[in-house]
Ligand SMILES: CCCCCCCCCCCCCCCCCCCCCC(=O)SCCNC(=O)CCNC(=O)[C@H](O)C(C)(C)COP(=O)(O)OP(=O)(O)OC[C@H]1O[C@@H](n2cnc3c(N)ncnc32)[C@H](O)[C@@H]1OP(=O)(O)O
């Protein structure tokens with residue numbers, strides 16, 4: 001029997017961000033391995049016209065939870081959705097709910113965050129810093145609390161090259177930032193944002209660093225740990241390979257590549273692609289929860305959940321493997337044939353952008369206009385390239401994260417726990433993982449049917465023929481124009497033709513003699 005699974009039995013667990021990518025996989029694993037847990041409280045807000053209950057039902061009815069329903073048939077009774085909005089100062093939790101949460105919770109997993117890189121600083125501070133502060137305050141009033149696990153990001157200190165499992169000081173105290181967000185207006189915040197974030201690439205990493213500092217300063221006597229995952233990708237093994245449900249991290253760009261919109265990227269092929277499967281992050285997080293509650297380490301331990309130092313993959317290799325997978329498993333209705341030119345050179349990037357992105361988009365929009373339809377490709381391309389520019393920072397650098405605490409924790413696990421809560425990234429086979437990732441994107445994100453693969457292949461063949469035809473026509477036109485306008489081009493052409501003729505005649509003469 002797994003010690004960790006047994007530990008969560010009978011527990012009341014509070015999860016924030018349970019409707020997100022990581023939160024859903026965390027909940028799934030908890031129910032599957034500890035079906036006898038008492039209750040999982042999830043802080044949820046209504047969204048897209050759905051009530052809390054409808055959101056929960058949608059999650060439970062998804063493919064991700066199929067196995068859970070077998071081992072824990074009464075799972076719906078064990079989830080308690082609590083209305084909350086972490087954007088509100090009081091988190092908008094009702095008095096009755098608050099009483100229950102305070103008196104019953106044993107473990108808190110704080111996953112909620114805004115992960116958008118371009119979020120307004122006020123909003124990012126509210127969610128990633130102030131809400132964390134409020135949750136810590138709540139946690140300090142929970143008499144039965146055994147551990148508070150805060151999910152941060154390995155990129156919270158991405159202004160450094162080597163990152164240890166420690167909290168680094170922030171140039172401006174989080175409290176001062178929180179206070180200033182209350183009285184500064186949006187225009188002033190916009191103006192001072194670049195100065196405040198300094199050498200951080202965006203408001204996301206900046207506020208995640210502030211959030212860690214808040215945990216450090218205001219954690220008091222709580223039993224706290226911080227988990228820092230790198231770029232979280234689709235599931236590796238559990239509950240099944242390749243599950244993914246949003247565009248974050250590499251997923252969006254893999255779609256854009258598979259659909260033939262994105263054909264070149266400013267990326268350093270030899271930079272480490274520090275992607276980490278979401279099930280590895282979840283296994284480590286649950287092991288950290290157990291260890292923090294049972295061992296009660298004297299200080300707040302930070303755990304890096306990264307792949308680069310133990311089993312590195314590189315962007316070049318990832319791009320190559322993604323393309324190879326498209327040969328076998330193409331996406332439907334591609335705009336162009338998938339291609340991946342990775343270059344770290346800015347000039348080459350601009351050339352590729354003009355030739356591979358803008359030119360086809362403009363030609364296609366021209367065609368749409370001619371056929372009486374609304375042009376849309378240049379607009380789409382504009383958005384895509386803006387998104388790419390936001391991600392470029394992370395695909396042109398490599399970082400080194402030390403993983404001493406994570407390795408220490410692995411050594412404390414029994415062989416059974418190492419199997420059930422496996423977070424050993426050395427066992428991951430990247431080629432297999434990437435193939436399943438692409439397959440997962442096709443099935444769970446794009447909702448494409450596997451039966452459509454032959455048709456998709458046929459479509460790609462047609463696109464290849466159009467491509468060859470188009471290039472040949474372009475070459476012929478260029479040649480014709482050149483010949484018509486330049487005496488020099490004509491001279492060169494006649495020289496080449498007469499040279500070829502003489503060359504061939506030289507070989508033809510002896511062969512004629514033999515006959
Ligand atoms: C040709 C070569 C190909 C090679 C082959 C391929 C090989 C694979 C190579 C892969 C290299 C991957 C590098 C990943 C590096 C990640 C590093 C993370 C590090 C930190 C990790 C963390 O600790 S944190 C979690 C990550 N956090 C995000 O990853 C949020 C991103 N996101 C946003 O920060 C906002 O979204 C943003 C984008 C600002 C727009 O913001 P915005 O306000 O302008 O507009 P919107 O948000 O409305 O998005 C407008 C439309 O972009 C769609 N979209 C949203 N995200 C998208 C996304 N990632 N890729 C594509 N498309 C995306 C969206 O779905 C909309 O599409 P639509 O309109 O059709 O619905």
Ligand SMILES: NC(=O)C1=CN([C@@H]2O[C@H](COP(=O)(O)OP(=O)(O)OC[C@H]3O[C@@H](n4cnc5c(N)ncnc54)[C@H](OP(=O)(O)O)[C@@H]3O)[C@@H](O)[C@H]2O)C=CC1
Nearest residue numbers: 017018019020021022085086087111112113153229231232
């Ligand atoms: N994905 C990644 O690549 C990485 C993620 N992380 C960290 O992991 C954690 C989870 O990320 P991930 O699951 O990918 O992110 P998602 O964007 O998928 O999920 C974010 C969660 O936060 C909730 N949330 C956002 N705003 C509010 C609000 N105002 N009130 C209540 N809940 C709110 C969302 O709820 P709703 O559904 O209502 O929007 C959702 O459940 C984050 O802390 C992130 O920083 C770290 C490294 C990489």
